[in-house]
Amino acid sequence: MKSFKAFLFDLDGVLVDTAKYHFLAWKRLANELGFDFTEEQNERLKGVSRMRSLEILLEIGNIEVGVEKKEELASKKNEWYVEYISTMDPSQILPGVKEFLQELKNAGKKTALGSASKNAMTIVTNTGLLPYFDAVIDGTKVTKAKPDPEVFLLGAKELDVEPKECVVFEDAEAGIEAAKRAGMYAVGIGSYQRLSKADLVIPSLNGFTLLDLEKKL
Ligand code: B16
Ligand code: MG
Numbered sequence: 001m002k003s004f005k006a007f008l009f010d011l012d013g014v015l016v017d018t019a020k021y022h023f024l025a026w027k028r029l030a031n032e033l034g035f036d037f038t039e040e041q042n043e044r045l046k047g048v049s050r051m052r053s054l055e056i057l058l059e060i061g062n063i064e065v066g067v068e069k070k071e072e073l074a075s076k077k078n079e080w081y082v083e084y085i086s087t088m089d090p091s092q093i094l095p096g097v098k099e100f101l102q103e104l105k106n107a108g109k110k111t112a113l114g115s116a117s118k119n120a121m122t123i124v125t126n127t128g129l130l131p132y133f134d135a136v137i138d139g140t141k142v143t144k145a146k147p148d149p150e151v152f153l154l155g156a157k158e159l160d161v162e163p164k165e166c167v168v169f170e171d172a173e174a175g176i177e178a179a180k181r182a183g184m185y186a187v188g189i190g191s192y193q194r195l196s197k198a199d200l201v202i203p204s205l206n207g208f209t210l211l212d213l214e215k216k217l
Contacts, residue, residue, distance in 0.1 A: 029073060051070070168185070188201040
């Protein structure tokens with residue numbers, strides 16, 4: 001049976017639900033710009049970089065602005081977002097996450113975070129997840145956003161493993177594409193319809209074990 005050496009995790013939507021804070025901050029910005037922004041529209045921003053998210057938001061509001069204004073709006077949104085995540089604590093870790101990370105540690109597997117967020121460090125520190133990771137690759141370390149495989153390839157490199165020895169856990173389509181392009185095994189967290197390109201799709205990490213993964217291989 002195939003045995004993986006390393007496990008790479010997306011942050012938002014896999015380990016914690018920070019999408020709700022991104023939504024609140026984008027909505028606040030949209031409202032200030034004079035239009036509304038719904039939770040359904042927010043789905044388009046999941047896993048997408050901050051600047052690309054802003055461009056999608058402006059498209060929704062039918063607003064055109066120059067580069068400088070874009071920078072200003074993105075930092076404004078980020079200031080609100082940082083304020084929201086500053087209140088996060090360990091109770092906001094999604095169900096089953098700590099148990100699975102602990103199982104990986106006990107089994108001697110390597111682990112890395114592979115997030116698009118420039119605020120990932122604050123989130124893993126505030127929730128107490130940081131000690132579970134051997135490497136943290138976040139938006140401050142990558143130059144190309146998912147679906148580019150850079151974030152996961154960098155993770156494999158820092159963990160000193162081959163891409164084919166890695167499993168990625170992702171909730172966004174762009175993230176699954178990034179994992180597949182990196183040559184890794186991709187586990188989608190969420191609905192099969194949305195994540196059909198993953199090698200395996202599970203609803204959440206709640207109750208998920210290494211044995212469940214090995215049974216599927
Ligand atoms: P920031 P992930 C992503 O996190 C979020 O899903 C996405 O909504 C956000 O725009 C992106 O991080 C950048 O975040 O503005 O904090 O740098 O899913 O890759 O962990
Ligand atoms: Mg995500």
